[in-house]
Amino acid sequence: MPKKKKVKKVKKVKKTKINKIKTKAKSDIKVVNKKTTNLGPDEKPIIKKVKKQASEKRIYNIKDYVVYPKHGVGKITAIEKATIGEIEIQFYKIFIEKEKLTLTVPINQQSKLRHISSINQINKCVSILKTKPKIKRTMWSRRAQEYDQKINSGKIYELAEVVKDLNKNTDIIADQSYSERQLFEKAYERLKSEFEAVLKVSPEEVQKKMDKALGRTAVLENTQ
Secondary structure (H helix, E strand, O other): OHHHHHHHHHHHHHHHHHHHHHHHHHHHHHHHHHOHHHOOOOOOOOOOOOEEOOOOOOOOOOOOEEEEOOOEEEEEEEEEEEEEOOEEEEEEEEEEOOOOEEEEEEHHHHHHOEEOOOHHHHHHHHHHHHOOOOOOOOOHHHHHHHHHHHHOOOOHHHHHHHHHHOOOOOOOOOOOOHHHHHHHHHHHHHHHHHHHHHHOOOHHHHHHHHHHHHOOOOOOOOOO
């Protein structure tokens, strides 16, 4: 009789263990179905959802003029969507007239852009162009690097300062080297394009206005 009692107890224990395993397996299945993002490396999700770009409000619209620091003034020609690496992004298409270049700038990187200047800022730039150039007594290679950084900063006042400091028709810079001339023309054209977009006048009128402020007696070669 004692042996039979022991057998019955063992059977009961087995049944309870099996029930516990079954309920645990059911709960595990529910968790896997709900949270597909926590799947293992060898497992594949049943439904793939396309992730969207981090939501950010559009600041600019089609036909707006904007300034991209490394390229200058451009016009927004379109606002489009595309899926890249399973992520849906929205971006501006910007045409840079001077370089005949089209840029693609995602909406969540629009902080790299800025609006074109106001009339008051353009007038202040004209005042900067009228002042005397400030030339540091440092090696040209170092000054050239500083000028290039100012040109690509996207700040219009710094751009005007470069044009003013590298203006070749001054007593301080009588003879310009090739690299000085290249930097001057780059800064001059960049500033000129923003003047055109803000003032809405012809390139010839803008050039006259800038040359008058700089006190230039001859028109630069290779300018439009």
